[in-house]
Amino acid sequence: MTDVIKTISEVKSRLDDYRRQAGKKVALVPTMGFFHVGHLSLMRTARQDCGLVVVSIFVNPAQFAPTEDLEAYPRDLARDLELAGRENIDLVFSPDPAEMYPEGFDTYIDPSHINDTLCGQGRPGHFRGVATIVAKLFNIISPDRAYFGQKDAQQAAVIRRMVKDLDYDIDIRVCPIVREFDGLAMSSRNAYLTADERAQAPVLHQALLAAREAVAHGERDASKIRRLMRRTIGQNYLVEFEYARIVDPETMESVAVLDREALAAVAATVGKARLIDNLMIAP
């Protein structure tokens, strides 16, 4: 079973010991816990790449708006530790919110323009919270590499931008989306879905496949592809459409014409679950 550490000072001193001992490369896999196969795939990649793998489990209050599902977000630390142990994770860092945001906390990382689109519009303050907690974890753990999932493509872009802008000497690895048998992207929030909702949820992936198909048949007009995705998602009465966009995978800015590889990204609410998905499409 993997060790769990709850305080910043202890995790820092443990990591210093490891580094001194072995000159090992340190990997960080930041998570909010309630592991699914997507998380495990990040851990396995990190385990293959690095001598020391740290997984953080922290449901980060700063990235939830007051109206969102912070309280309801699924948690199961015992199960997560069991799974981390099976993946031979060296350290799990699982601090309390008061350890990460003590009284008087007053400094945030603000991703600027990249925040003005996609999930940044529907979730104001979300990426500020994400960037802040990730910078804190980077400063605490000082990893050589950090692993993120492609499902949260905008998050990965925000982090890459932050690493570049703030001069972190950390190699950011973004791992492919892991999907259920029917194409639904793995997400801890899938646990919110009723059976009926679960049956309709793969429509996000189907919309992305339809976009790819249209491009394969020669469509280059992003607005037409967006409408196609929107129409596909809108056919399902339990699914509330939020956005469908074609964007630059680095800046997340909208692309008008598909003259190079771009990211198709969708978001919708299904019951209590806000779901997102994306797919690279190339002309």
Added chain:
Amino acid sequence: MTDVIKTISEVKSRLDDYRRQAGKKVALVPTMGFFHVGHLSLMRTARQDCGLVVVSIFVNPAQFAPTEDLEAYPRDLARDLELAGRENIDLVFSPDPAEMYPEGFDTYIDPSHINDTLCGQGRPGHFRGVATIVAKLFNIISPDRAYFGQKDAQQAAVIRRMVKDLDYDIDIRVCPIVREFDGLAMSSRNAYLTADERAQAPVLHQALLAAREAVAHGERDASKIRRLMRRTIGQNYLVEFEYARIVDPETMESVAVLDREALAAVAATVGKARLIDNLMIAP
């Protein structure tokens, strides 16, 4: 003569070499150059404390508003290098703006409430720029200690708060204000003053001394002390009053009654120079 380094990658690799060689403590003295005795006192303290002293010289565009004196800010790199050499500084890091803010730069450190008072009101965006460049320098240099001047008391408070909030493992040292013979706090912006303005500029310090004197005589009402400071500064026709406050030295929040040690802080514009000064006062 001290080495100057202009690129981030070179300064990082040089510092890695030093650290491997010697296990030396690394000091950072972040400056905007045009050294005066205040800067030299920071360097001397750092030199006494640490095996390796890095001074950064960078007039940081992000901390100047469009209406401010970025272009006019005094610069003399040759003289600064000469002075740094005499202080036995190991490395001077003096990047170009494009090295620090390449195209597409989009991530800022946002000091939140501490920004709403004193210089944060008169200089919107200033502390965001300060926090961002200091975080970048911390990530590039990875110092064990960093040295700041007490003259910029709110800046020091912003940096201390940032270090705590973002979990930087860096010891922040704040060194005393160095003053001219007549009490004027040393500042690179004093170079803007005409002879007449220079003669009136010590009024900021005089206002602070008057505040301390009043407190020594039993005054505890911060609003009365503020009025006294304002009156003292207002007597001088070349001096345009900006603020006079009594604040908590950590949070920079206003104090109503002087029941414990507090910071008296003043700002005024004298000719082209915006000047600030402060003094701890204890009941």
